[in-house]
Amino acid sequence: MLAPPLRKRSVLPILAPHWYDFGPPDFATSGFSPSRSHACAPHPFRIHLYQTESIVQIVHYPDPVLRQVAAPVAEITEEIRRAVGEMFELMYEAPGVGLAAPQVGWGARLFVVNPAAHPDEGEEYVFINPKITGKKGATFADEGCLSIPGVMGSVRRAKWIQMEATDLEGNRFRIDAQDLLARIIQHEQDHLDGILFTDKVSDADRPDIERQLESIQSPPQPQ
Numbered sequence: 001m002l003a004p005p006l007r008k009r010s011v012l013p014i015l016a017p018h019w020y021d022f023g024p025p026d027f028a029t030s031g032f033s034p035s036r037s038h039a040c041a042p043h044p045f046r047i048h049l050y051q052t053e054s055i056v057q058i059v060h061y062p063d064p065v066l067r068q069v070a071a072p073v074a075e076i077t078e079e080i081r082r083a084v085g086e087m088f089e090l091m092y093e094a095p096g097v098g099l100a101a102p103q104v105g106w107g108a109r110l111f112v113v114n115p116a117a118h119p120d121e122g123e124e125y126v127f128i129n130p131k132i133t134g135k136k137g138a139t140f141a142d143e144g145c146l147s148i149p150g151v152m153g154s155v156r157r158a159k160w161i162q163m164e165a166t167d168l169e170g171n172r173f174r175i176d177a178q179d180l181l182a183r184i185i186q187h188e189q190d191h192l193d194g195i196l197f198t199d200k201v202s203d204a205d206r207p208d209i210e211r212q213l214e215s216i217q218s219p220p221q222p223q
């Protein structure tokens with residue numbers, strides 16, 4: 001168990017699932033094996049919530065916060081736990097399978113994941129101050145992003161990854177992930193460094209993606 005289970009939430013009806021953040025879940029290829037490690041460097045910076053009362057919404061491209069490098073989390077406080085709970089709620093409402101703090105305007109190095117995109121299914125993971133320590137293999141698959149609704153493109157990612165992170169209890173742990181879970185983690189980790197999946201789309205998808213991003217930045221004006 002990577003993170004303590006958060007409270008169960010009421011389930012919003014999902015009438016027309018749109019699998020932003022990488023298509024429908026596929027548990028058959030979503031391998032996961034946690035192991036704990038306490039080799040953890042101290043984190044020098046304290047982060048602050050942009051919104052001190054509650055996180056209200058997902059920010060969208062081209063909001064500049066999506067391009068900022070997030071700061072390490074210095075301490076796991078009640079405020080952090082509450083914010084993480086709200087991030088899960090936003091992710092499920094979307095629905096999505098991963099959400100990084102910069103996507104809610106919060107410049108902190110943490111993200112949440114549930115490959116099932118549903119509060120009553122799959123498993124909830126919280127990755128704080130995560131660091132990818134190993135990568136192997138390569139696969140292409142379509143990705144989307146809750147911060148860039150309606151845009152999807154094929155992205156090359158490592159098939160297997162190894163990662164270190166801190167959980168909500170403040171414990172450093174290490175995981176090996178593959179396929180879908182590895183892809184989600186790599187996508188969310190990129191958000192912490194201001195990198196969007198659209199930066200990494202395949203050459204074949206690039207012209208179409210650039211056209212779509214252009215139309216988001218300069219939407220057609222009503223006549």
Ligand SMILES: [Zn+2]
Pocket residue numbers: 021144145146147187191
């Ligand atoms: Zn994203």
